[in-house]
Amino acid sequence: MFPELTAHIRKFTSLPEGAEAILADYLEVRTCRKKDFLLKAGQVCNGNYFIIKGCCRSFMITEKDTELINHFAIEYWWITDYFSLESQRPSEYSIQAIEDTECVVLYRNCQDALFEKLPELERYFRIISQKALAAALQRVTYIFMHSGEERYEHFRQSFPEFVQRVPQYMLASYLGFTPEFLSKIRAKRNG
Amino acid sequence: MFPELTAHIRKFTSLPEGAEAILADYLEVRTCRKKDFLLKAGQVCNGNYFIIKGCCRSFMITEKDTELINHFAIEYWWITDYFSLESQRPSEYSIQAIEDTECVVLYRNCQDALFEKLPELERYFRIISQKALAAALQRVTYIFMHSGEERYEHFRQSFPEFVQRVPQYMLASYLGFTPEFLSKIRAKRNG
DNA sequence: CGCGACGTTGATTTGCCTCAACGATTGTGG
DNA sequence: CCACAATCGTTGAGGCAAATCAACGTCGCG
Numbered sequence: 001m002f003p004e005l006t007a008h009i010r011k012f013t014s015l016p017e018g019a020e021a022i023l024a025d026y027l028e029v030r031t032c033r034k035k036d037f038l039l040k041a042g043q044v045c046n047g048n049y050f051i052i053k054g055c056c057r058s059f060m061i062t063e064k065d066t067e068l069i070n071h072f073a074i075e076y077w078w079i080t081d082y083f084s085l086e087s088q089r090p091s092e093y094s095i096q097a098i099e100d101t102e103c104v105v106l107y108r109n110c111q112d113a114l115f116e117k118l119p120e121l122e123r124y125f126r127i128i129s130q131k132a133l134a135a136a137l138q139r140v141t142y143i144f145m146h147s148g149e150e151r152y153e154h155f156r157q158s159f160p161e162f163v164q165r166v167p168q169y170m171l172a173s174y175l176g177f178t179p180e181f182l183s184k185i186r187a188k189r190n191g
Numbered sequence: 192m193f194p195e196l197t198a199h200i201r202k203f204t205s206l207p208e209g210a211e212a213i214l215a216d217y218l219e220v221r222t223c224r225k226k227d228f229l230l231k232a233g234q235v236c237n238g239n240y241f242i243i244k245g246c247c248r249s250f251m252i253t254e255k256d257t258e259l260i261n262h263f264a265i266e267y268w269w270i271t272d273y274f275s276l277e278s279q280r281p282s283e284y285s286i287q288a289i290e291d292t293e294c295v296v297l298y299r300n301c302q303d304a305l306f307e308k309l310p311e312l313e314r315y316f317r318i319i320s321q322k323a324l325a326a327a328l329q330r331v332t333y334i335f336m337h338s339g340e341e342r343y344e345h346f347r348q349s350f351p352e353f354v355q356r357v358p359q360y361m362l363a364s365y366l367g368f369t370p371e372f373l374s375k376i377r378a379k380r381n382g
Numbered sequence: 383c384g385c386g387a388c389g390t391t392g393a394t395t396t397g398c399c400t401c402a403a404c405g406a407t408t409g410t411g412g
Numbered sequence: 413c414c415a416c417a418a419t420c421g422t423t424g425a426g427g428c429a430a431a432t433c434a435a436c437g438t439c440g441c442g
Contacts, residue, residue: 119313129317133323137261180430377422
């Protein structure tokens with residue numbers, strides 16, 4: 001049913017016979033077009049989204065009315081706001097497709113029942129959350145240790161294909177500086 | 192056996208009869224004095240530490256030979272390096288007590304067996320990891336949205352008692368600026 | 383075609399760092 | 413118990429990375 005997702009789960013834990021059928025009962029596929037929102041700031045987040053094809057971003061609006069991207073997700077990544085999802089309080093973030101996107105949704109109101117039927121998923125989400133947490137902590141230290149130019153260079157070398165997929169102003173936002181500054185970095189490299 | 196820990200677990204999930212006895216089989220208490228290391232950079236991290244009393248920090252050494260703190264933990268917080276713990280590869284971080292500290296240790300080589308006996312712990316660690324992940328992502332956006340002065344002010348108001356517990360140069364490191372700069376912020380507030 | 387979104391470039395400003403010198407406090411060995 | 417060193421915090425001068433603001437070129441799309 002969801003071959004990409006089950007393959008991803010099996011990277012981290014085993015699944016019993018018949019797991020696919022159970023997953024099919026509790027998960028949904030959702031498609032959305034570029035610029036559609038999976039979550040709008042102010043709403044309660046009610047789903048966790050696993051990208052099969054496409055690309056999404058999570059961002060918030062700053063006091064100065066500019067967007068600040070705190071997360072991208074491409075194929076085989078989950079994206080959600082865990083704060084809002086678990087507390088069921090309004091989210092400060094929006095999640096938006098930046099390409100036409102197809103994803104598997106685990107809705108919050110199905111989650112507990114699914115975990116009861118398939119306890120291996122607790123383990124799966126524990127492991128990927130711990131990995132994501134380690135990466136997020138690492139990101140903070142990386143930000144403090146390196147200049148904007150170094151961060152861009154590092155990101156470009158780590159995800160060369162991804163840099164082509166998103167507009168520059170989004171990259172700049174994710175990396176924590178202005179589009180003008182990114183433009184100047186690029187000019188210097190090529191000059 | 193570990194009343195602080197079981198109370199913490201029960202905040203997030205239920206525990207069966209006899210859970211305390213099982214936990215007692217798999218967990219250890221460890222005490223260490225100020226400046227002792229729970230993990231040194233270069234070693235493989237083999238435990239996850241739940242602080243009962245005291246305070247620890249996790250930090251790395253930058254290229255310029257200065258410390259960069261990426262995490263504090265006080266009473267009822269877990270601290271570890273999940274990257275090293277799960278991959279069993281050498282850690283880039285050190286974890287050190289900054290007060291005399293007493294903690295409960297879950298060693299990596301006991302973890303799987305314990306989770307098998309007490310599957311509720313998978314759920315517990317999933318939930319607290321997701322919360323910590325949300326907080327870490329939030330921290331990045333907060334860093335990008337606010338000046339050093341605003342970050343200090345926000346931290347001070349959020350954790351007034353904690354600001355008293357740690358030396359200023361550690362706070363400055365955690366907040367991502369120099370001790371000199373923190374000193375100037377404080378001078379301005381009091382002036 | 384014309385408008386809005388995106389990227390570029392330059393001039394100016396600013397938040398924070400670096401370096402250096404100097405008190406205050408702590409702790410440690412003689 | 414004192415002397416001295418090490419650690420920690422403060423203050424000031426000068427410098428740099430990156431922001432801000434503004435103007436302009438280009439492309440895609442309704």
